[in-house]
Amino acid sequence: MIRRFWRRMAWIVPLACSACGETFQSALQPAGPHAASLARLIWSFTAICGVIWLLVMLVLLFALWRRHRPAEARHERRATAIIGAAVAATVLIITGLTLMSYAATRGLSDDAPDPVVIRVRGYQWWWEVTYADRRPERTFVTANEIHIPLHRPVRLELTAADVIHSFWVPNLAGKQDLIPGRNNTLTIVADAPGTYRAQCAEFCGLQHAHMALPVIAEDAAAFDTWRQAQLAEAPAPVTAEQAAGRDFFTAGPCSACHTVRGTSAAGRLGPDLTHVASRQTIAAGQLPTTRGSLAAWIADPQTIKPGNNMPLVPMTPDQLQSVSAWLASLR
Amino acid sequence: MIERCVLFAVLSLTACKREMRDLRSDPPEAAALDQVRPMENRIGGAAPRIMYALGQPYEGNAYQLNQGKRLYDWFGCKGCHAQGGGVIGPALMDGWWRYGSDPVSIYLSLRDGRPNGMPAFGQRMTTDQMWQLTGYIRSLGSYRPSTAAPSRNDEMQARPAENRGPAAAALIARPSR
Numbered sequence: 001m002i003r004r005f006w007r008r009m010a011w012i013v014p015l016a017c018s019a020c021g022e023t024f025q026s027a028l029q030p031a032g033p034h035a036a037s038l039a040r041l042i043w044s045f046t047a048i049c050g051v052i053w054l055l056v057m058l059v060l061l062f063a064l065w066r067r068h069r070p071a072e073a074r075h076e077r078r079a080t081a082i083i084g085a086a087v088a089a090t091v092l093i094i095t096g097l098t099l100m101s102y103a104a105t106r107g108l109s110d111d112a113p114d115p116v117v118i119r120v121r122g123y124q125w126w127w128e129v130t131y132a133d134r135r136p137e138r139t140f141v142t143a144n145e146i147h148i149p150l151h152r153p154v155r156l157e158l159t160a161a162d163v164i165h166s167f168w169v170p171n172l173a174g175k176q177d178l179i180p181g182r183n184n185t186l187t188i189v190a191d192a193p194g195t196y197r198a199q200c201a202e203f204c205g206l207q208h209a210h211m212a213l214p215v216i217a218e219d220a221a222a223f224d225t226w227r228q229a230q231l232a233e234a235p236a237p238v239t240a241e242q243a244a245g246r247d248f249f250t251a252g253p254c255s256a257c258h259t260v261r262g263t264s265a266a267g268r269l270g271p272d273l274t275h276v277a278s279r280q281t282i283a284a285g286q287l288p289t290t291r292g293s294l295a296a297w298i299a300d301p302q303t304i305k306p307g308n309n310m311p312l313v314p315m316t317p318d319q320l321q322s323v324s325a326w327l328a329s330l331r
Numbered sequence: 332m333i334e335r336c337v338l339f340a341v342l343s344l345t346a347c348k349r350e351m352r353d354l355r356s357d358p359p360e361a362a363a364l365d366q367v368r369p370m371e372n373r374i375g376g377a378a379p380r381i382m383y384a385l386g387q388p389y390e391g392n393a394y395q396l397n398q399g400k401r402l403y404d405w406f407g408c409k410g411c412h413a414q415g416g417g418v419i420g421p422a423l424m425d426g427w428w429r430y431g432s433d434p435v436s437i438y439l440s441l442r443d444g445r446p447n448g449m450p451a452f453g454q455r456m457t458t459d460q461m462w463q464l465t466g467y468i469r470s471l472g473s474y475r476p477s478t479a480a481p482s483r484n485d486e487m488q489a490r491p492a493e494n495r496g497p498a499a500a501a502l503i504a505r506p507s508r
């Protein structure tokens with residue numbers, strides 16, 4: 001039994017460490033000032049508490065090792081002094097840690113000048129993302145993917161449609177809840193380009209574990225290009241197959257739940273699909289976006305993500321082919 | 332003493348039955364579920380045979396009822412029928428029906444619409460979803476209590492919970508129009 005335990009541990013420990021080198025989703029690989037300040041905080045906490053733990057263990061060993069001697073009044077006084085000193089040290093250290101924690105988290109939600117404002121709305125089990133702008137014609141809705149420019153503060157305005165969710169992109173910031181009927185804000189800044197994985201961090205039902213989204217930090221030029229492309233309506237179908245796919249989509253149940261700007265589909269119950277093929281993943285981080293995975297998802301969403309709110313819509317193989325061809329062309 | 336323990340153990344097992352959630356119908360099943368055989372005036376008729384083979388899942392299964400309740404909100408029924416009390420459309424919980432309270436009539440009202448302003452949803456919903464809604468609508472206007480209930484409302488409840496029939500209003504109100 002015990003042997004087996006150690007054999008298992010021998011497996012698990014290296015496996016657990018194999019994730020440490022990745023920058024994809026790790027609070028210990030900060031890519032921005034906020035996450036860096038939190039990482040510094042956790043490292044200093046770990047170091048200080050580690051030293052204290054070592055000291056306590058040493059004192060304990062010393063006490064065990066020392067032979068028992070009959071108590072005298074002199075010893076009693078010394079013990080009181082030692083205990084007093086230990087209590088004082090504890091109070092000092094805890095106060096110190098509290099102040100450090102306060103200092104590290106104080107600036108995190110401060111309003112920054114000229115932020116990019118992104119509204120994130122949590123649904124069971126996907127994310128609606130709205131890029132707000134003072135000019136309404138420059139506002140657009142997308143889903144399940146966030147792009148941010150480097151070195152510029154981004155204010156995320158977080159709310160939820162159904163139950164409480166939580167937005168956590170460990171490489172960039174700590175967690176912040178999305179609460180129905182409330183607006184929470186979280187400011188993030190990215191200093192290193194890359195793709196960071198965010199994950200819902202508040203249990204929200206059956207598919208909570210499958211509610212992720214990539215956050216892509218890129219330089220200002222790339223971000224502007226992306227933003228401009230997202231503002232455009234969906235491209236017109238090129239092939240006859242794509243056109244057939246569009247017609248099927250707009251005539252049937254798909255259009256009751258999904259919006260594709262530039263067509264008559266204007267449903268608001270599922271993710272906006274105007275540029276679905278430009279996104280890295282579908283179904284909130286479940287599958288890489290390819291024509292094949294789109295078809296697999298549309299053919300049977302309830303097997304890929306059981307319980308999610310997209311029903312299996314019965315269709316013929318031809319319809320499935322054409323609708324996935326059309327969606328795969330929406331870059 | 333031992334007898335009591337055994338009895339207790341057996342009784343405690345009865346709670347182990349967990350309601351199954353059927354998350355989707357296979358396409359042939361869905362096609363069969365659409366085979367209602369209505370009367371000529373499109374009021375009432377025979378339910379699809381497969382409904383009985385499946386054990387009438389849309390009437391007594393809490394998950395299906397609850398999906399119906401969510402669809403009622405998502406597909407904008409509230410805009411015309413309010414919480415069941417009716418505005419532009421008739422009330423759905425007062426026990427009075429223009430086209431019948433049986434599942435087939437309600438399914439037909441939903442799928443094909445009705446002449447005086449009820450839009451057809453057959454092109455916008457799957458068969459599953461229309462049956463889920465039908466089950467929920469029937470629970471709204473039910474006279475009989477049931478063991479299955481959808482989850483509670485987020486806003487103020489217009490009537491006692493759906494499984495606690497009859498709807499309070501049903502006993503007093505006359506048809507709205």
Ligand SMILES: [Cu+2]
Pocket residue numbers: 165166200201202203204205208209211
């Ligand atoms: Cu969640």
